[in-house]
Amino acid sequence: MQIVGYETPDGALYVTDSDAAPDAADSADGDASGGDAAGADDADGSASVGVDRVALEPGDSLDWTLGDRHCAGTIHDGSHVGCDAAAAPYCRDHRSTWVCARCTGTCLKDEMDCFDDHAVYLAAFAPDTVKVGVTKEWRLDTRLREQGADRAAHVRTVENGRVAREIEAGIAEHIPDRVRVPTKIDGLAAAVDDDAWDAVLADYDPIETFSFDYGLGLDDRPVAETLASGTVVGTKGRILVLENAGTAYAVDMRDLVGHEIRVGDDGDAGRDVQSSLGAFG
Template sequence: MYITRAETQTGSPDESSEVEFISLAPGSELAYTLGQRHCAGVITDNGHHACTNTSAPYCQEHHSTWVCAKCTGTCLKDEMDCYESHAIYLAVFAPDIHKIGVTKQWRLTRRLAEQGADYGIHLQTVSNGRIAREHEAAIATAASITDRIRAVTKHTSLYQDVDESAIAAQLANINAESAIELHTGSQLEIGEYIESLPKVDVSVSESMTDTGENNITELKKNPDPPAIYRLAYGFELSDRPVSETIITGTVRGIKGRLIILDYAGSTYTVDMRDLVGYTIASGATTRNLQASLGAWE
């Protein structure tokens, strides 16, 4: 998580403040109080440029949309630039929530971790992003699979187990027209293809630690092979945590953009996107918070 010092946020477009990294590793202690919320401004190579506009998390001037997220096969840019190999995948969230998606092949497990998926199934590899988006849209339509999952839905999946039978049923909905083209040029029906995939366990904390250029270069040379990936986030929950917007407590773990915090005998989940734009002050929150079920044990 990144912050800038509040006292340097003058709102002048000509001034910038240094960006500071705060670790969210398990066991990290956070003790901050949220203040007013406004536009988060913009981060450049020179640092953070603040904005005092009251629109949060971004004002119209600083709001941006990634056009590739809207692509369904017809490039929306002035010039297509996604010529790397792309993977089409099925992301699985407990117990039985499924999402179709695409990403650069070398980013597959990282992308699954960024979304907080429990399982990821590599369905197909294609030569560029345009083809990937086209196939993604076709599969989504044929099998009635969504291409986005709301954070509140991911919150409810935190303490549940994956229903593997539901995965099999979902894959069965992808009809024969979505045959998988393997690197050898041969084709298999999707059921045969899935059965041929190895199951790979991924420790998210380890996979997200090394983000250096050397690691990225190696991943591009040797991307993750087609597989069924089972992601482990390093923590367990037996009950539903309370959804809150705080940055006080002991970090139990991170799943996608959700922080899991233990504080005052309760467990909370915080959507990091809900923190964007707040001014903060040092010191634990004194606000009255709803207690989780674990507080009464």
């Protein structure tokens, strides 16, 4: 079994439902075209297997031991086509790049297709980190939750993605357009600095504002760790919070993708992982 993907904002992991592994000779050409059903064979001879969606609901338990990590391959029509390349979470052949994320107003596609109304937003992450971003207006709330934003403000609506990216690029000269996951983990038990957030908004006339509560209820910052065993506290964007042996751990779900897993054996309880001081109280 292998962890082959994750889902936000609802919080889920995608796991192959078979111990079948790709043969090195079969997957050497990196063909990522998947079959339509579990157990189907691809044109290059490598087998596809089914995929299970494992919801990460508060109170649920995971008891997976992480094994070797390699390319997570690809998921197509509900089936997984594996790849044994060493690069993780994806090898060069299976790594996808969203070209729109690099756009600053000059379309990088053969033909521009972003004609929906787009929202330009500011997102705050506790305690005082702010980023600018762009998304289609109809999915603004979802996009903010995908990132684990604590607060947000919708500051502009424009007629297409090209104009939105131009505005974003201008704002990004003094407000970052991305926030790293370790920075988000550092603020998990903190509250947004109201004064700092208000100071940022003073330069804008927000169309609407947002405030999110992910229900984590943390008193102290979790320990950043890569493990897949314990009781689910909740998710915030792509961060999974687990409680294990009296310690809360913050796991970047992307760091789980590609790991082979073994069920049982007390999960990762036997691994040498860092514990919080509270675990010894």
